[in-house]
Amino acid sequence: MILEIDYGNTRLKWRLVDLLTMEIVARGATSDAQELVREVGRYIQVPIRYCRVCSVRKVFDNSVLSDLLLRSLKIMPVYAVSLPELAGVTNGYTDAAKLGVDRWLALVAAYSAAQTACLVFDCGTAITVDYVSTKGFHLGGCIAPGVQMMKTALNSSAQQLAGFELDESASGFVRGSNTRSAISCGVATMFKGFVQEHVAQAVKEWGSDFQVVCTGGDGRFVSSAAGNALFDEDLVFKGLAIACPFVGGV
Template sequence: MAAGVATSARILDVDIGNTRTKWRLGALAGSSGGVDTPALPERPRRVRIACVAGDRRGIAQRFEDAYAVRPEFAASTAELAGVTCGYEAPARLGVDRWLALVAAWNAIHRAVAVVDLGTAATLDFVTADGRHLGGYIVPGLGLMAAALARDTAGVRVAGDLAPELGPGRNTAQAVRRGSTAMLLDFIEASVGRFADSCGDAPEVFLTGGDAQLLAGRLPFSVRVEPDLVLDGLALALP
């Protein structure tokens, strides 16, 4: 994606999220619903992993058994590639968020807003001079629907994107449209507050499973970059 993000045909990059695992080896890429070791045409010489879920020791052993290479795990740090972390305790920032925001800022070296639309939706801001200001975490579309199903009688609706945002005329429409509208309004309002307070409209990067679906629904231009976390691995573990 970005200048300065190099890839190698023999470096396997892996992003282990809450519900999906993505990987990339040069021009090859894939994803799965679990922590799987992909069948590869040749053994990688390095394995770099961003992991936010699961037993790290067990995951490391699984990849070492598969490829005879001890994997390297990225971690959130106080500073990386020109970006300073805004968390009071940098190590407590999810490594997926950290890698994504560092990759986005390094792509353009301007103010960025990074929205990761997965199981949870996260939004992080970085100023033009590389200061991470912190961010937000809210439920993603699936979690919103799951919460309603768990805590509200008679509401059983899949958490996916609504094709339109007019008031729902049945329960399924009401949940989908309401959840979609909440997420879109949250992103729009948060980006607007950042622009007002910093005097600098950020470039908005969308990543995560619902990124492409929401990209055309926002009132400003966005960049859809599905592999920001993988791009960030190359910066964290060069």
Template sequence: MILLVDIGNTRIKWTIAEGGILSEQDAVSHELRPGLNTNLDQLAMLDQHWAEFETPERVVIANGLTAVPVRHIESWVKQHWLCPPTYLTTSKAELGVVNAYDRHQDLGIDRWMNLLASHHLVGGAACIIDCGTAVTVDAIKANGTHLGGCILPGVTTMRNALNQMGAITIEHPGQNALSSVNRSTKSGVYCGTLYAVTKAIDAIIVDMKKELGGDARCIITGGDAELIRPLLQIHAHHEKDWVFQGMLISVNQ
């Protein structure tokens, strides 16, 4: 049993791997919220989820940007299971995938895990769309060469930025399709932010496929994938655990 932990910008997500099979994901937020004074208060919620787990053989962590949750998770794991966690890092090359970045360590670990999963599970050129706090789109050739990618704000990040400029609330306009002619600020923000993300993704994928020199499979993952995918013009296959698949491939090498 391996506990795989993905620490993102706002959430700590985990799954259990046994015999190469991943369990359903679970998650807690590590953002500060009213009534919770410190990150430690929030991470105490892990007791509710992890205390009844059998002691894992390994605890493997992919840490995005946040230092504080890592310290508390490491302390919790050592106290309860007496095993120091293993931390995955981005490298210049791993398992046939070659990082496009000049400074390989600057590529986010979640993007690196997505690339590993795509190279080993798709079997051809791929474009990987990860929709979370930020939206990342990466291109990888069939031979494992990462061409690079794009980063843009996620839907919630855009809405939060607008909300900081004034008391703006969000309202679903009530139709399935996006509307460009909204009749309230609430629905205008709802649709406008979705337009910004989905149209950007569509345009990026068109150009990426040209860079890849032909057809490529599109994978979409991340917390907002189910919201974004039906609104795209391009076809994308939803893989909810792509980062964890990449982590499993990395630890099993």
């Protein structure tokens, strides 16, 4: 089996993939590396042959993860990095390595599937958007606070305004009748404005010949705001498989 890990700012997502069929055997999300090892341990009737990781964490956190995996599961993980070019996509950053590896893998996976211009939204702790041209050139992107960041800001600066949840069913312009709903619709409006502004910009540049792809925890909400968008919760994992393919025998 192959163990795939997406080590984000707030969660550690994982999948176990069958080496023969490439089907997903199990998946989950944990808060730390030790919990990951415990969860994965329940499913390893067949030995793990390979482990690939997308991590936006610091070197220390990656070192702790690697040590745990080596001690507990007898595997040394391979970490994806942002490259100047991969799978027909050219990195648009002046220093390619500085592009967040999760964004890099998401846009590589999106372009590899669409083979046309892409607008890629990754909606986690932060919401990011990246533009990829028809010929695979990364044209840059934007980063804004996500729902979790907004929650943290409200919790730390205005305690009476804390505790809201994003209302994914809200459509159109709405106004709240209490503080909780007012915050929810306010955040939703900000998200929709961010998404729709970038979609409008893509239309100016590419007309209708582009694909909007969304991933991340709040990806479904963003995909609804974008209109005719594709939601793919496994976009980063798909990019990870492209960046770190298993080359050994079954």
